[in-house]
Amino acid sequence: MNSNSQQPTANANSYLDMELLRFTTAGSVDDGKSTLIGRLLFDSKSIFEDQMEQVKQSSERKGLEATDLALLTDGLKDEREQGITIDVAYRYFATPKRKFIIADTPGHIQYTRNMVTGASTANVALILIDARNGVVDQTCRHSIIASLLQIPHVVVCINKMDLVDYDKATYDRIVSEYEKFAAKLDVKDVRFIPISALKGDNVVNRSEHMPWFEGSTLLYTLENIHIGSDYNHIDCRFPVQTVIRPKSDKFHDYRGYAGRIAGGVFKPGDEVTVLPSGFSSKIKSIDTFNGEIDEAFAPMSVTITLEDDIDIGRGDMIVRTNNQPEPKQDIEVMMCWLNQKGPMPRTKYTLRHTSADMKAMIKEVRYKLDINTLHRNEEDKEIKMNDICRVQLRTTKPVLADSYRKNRQTGSLILVDEATNETVAAGMII
Missing domain, CATH: 2.40.30.10 (Translation factors)
Incomplete structure (x- = not known):
């Protein structure tokens, strides 16, 4: 940031009691995302007794010996029955230092759109890796989405360390694997924490089993990570x-x-x-x-x-007056298609950008992005649900936009189907 740019001072923020941090969780199925959030809520004493009682009863009904903390977040009946996360589940909790909003997003490929939704406002992405499996395709996929969405901080939680005997060599190997892959991405701040969500190691309390790890616990990291400069304080x-x-x-x-x-x-x-x-x-x-x-x-x-x-x-x-966005009617956008029906040619959509609404249509599909390899496919331009593609939009009136890289608020938009009122796409202005 420009050293002589205006920086906000603390006293103006005093009307807000506490800073709010939004974070999203991502990882493959069964990497333990819901268990991790359950552990965070439980160990930080953010759960009501009646909620805990319900979870205990559900765990007993399933014949489990210990209380399954994942049930605290898997709120949908289907999720409880299948033991997976389908929709984005939002959870709220607070510690004396900060307020938190968690977006627990699904791990399956067919729910990419849910991850995009949950991650679009996040300050931090928690990416879970199963210590037994290391970096897998879904790890790369979720990291690429975090990079596309310009999430400023990524915390890689290497989970299930209890199942690899808290082995430092395993942790070091996964850190090295991930760092090699992340070098290709546009992620500024990456941190690593070895944890066991099931046993509570390094989640809220320091682990006695991993004295070799000298970093912070997950909760300490979330409470102290600096998010003030995540916002653009230069362009008014x-x-x-x-x-x-x-x-x-x-x-x-x-x-x-x-x-x-x-x-x-x-x-x-x-x-x-x-x-x-x-x-x-x-x-x-x-x-x-x-x-x-x-x-x-x-x-x-x-x-x-x-x-x-x-x-x-x-x-x-x-x-x-001396720093204005450029009004544009032809805008280049990286778009995630959210609807089961693909876009029809020449269809007009309602475009929502900040507080402004206008009509827009997809003028041209430039390419589709293979989310696993970052390969650009310029031949196949048929857009389906969960596809991420670069398109040119034409709007009926100028959009007062900045690039998404410069400002996530003024650089993002959604498209709404006029007939059904459904949000069909989310876009990042290039």
Whole structure:
């Protein structure tokens, strides 16, 4: 990051009690993702007694000797019956240091779209590897998706260390295998932790069985990993979600623009431009539920008032006058197709980008990406569910977009089928 760029200060964040970290889990079937999350929740004392009682009863019904912690997350009946994760299961827990949202995503190839959904907002990807099997195809597949989605931090959990007698050589071999593969990917921060989710080694508490490992436990890593700079604090982007006009006696002339900051740092007095109209003004105040603040930055939700009366509505974007996104109607996108029916030629979809909606169609399919090898297939252009491909979209009005690499908020979009209202694709702007 630019050393002289504006960095947010801690006091502006004090209105939020605790920082929120989102992480996603990925790995092959039976690598122990659900058990790991169950262990995290159990050992960090984030489970209610009645939940624990239900899990104990389910474990007894299955004839298990020990309580199966995986049942804490496999919420769907099918999942409990098959012992696998099908949908994205979201779980929430907190420690004194941080709040967490976990997206537990499925391991099967046919659920790639679910992983894309769960990972799109994550700060951290936990990739599980079975210590007995080492790096397998699914490990590579999930790492490639994490890289495509620009997840800033990857924590590789080498699980089931208890089944290889906590052997350091096995751990070292897998670390070396993964590092060789990850060198091809665009992942900035990769960490490794040897764990046993079943026994609790290095999940919340340090393992007595692996004195050779000097790194942190998984929970300590999640609590302390630095995520403040995961957001773009240079390019100021504020998509307007709604206009606030109380029309009460106290706030008779109040006109504020509410939304969530997608990038940059905003302060009262800053000169800003409203897009797409191009009118300029200065920020008069930045208001939150707890009163006025001196500066605001991503991902805070705030209300901005301006010194001039400008016609602004949902879908407009407030940006810095000297730093604006380029409005485009032809946009290049890496797209994951989420629907069972492939796209029909010349079909119009609703494109949703930040708070703006518009019509769009797929103008051209450039290539399909083989998610296992990163090979580009330019011959087969028929898009099916779970396919990841590069396409050119044509929109009815300009999209105020940055590249996804620069800003995950203003660089992402979804396509919605107008007839069924289903989300058919998720895209990353190139």
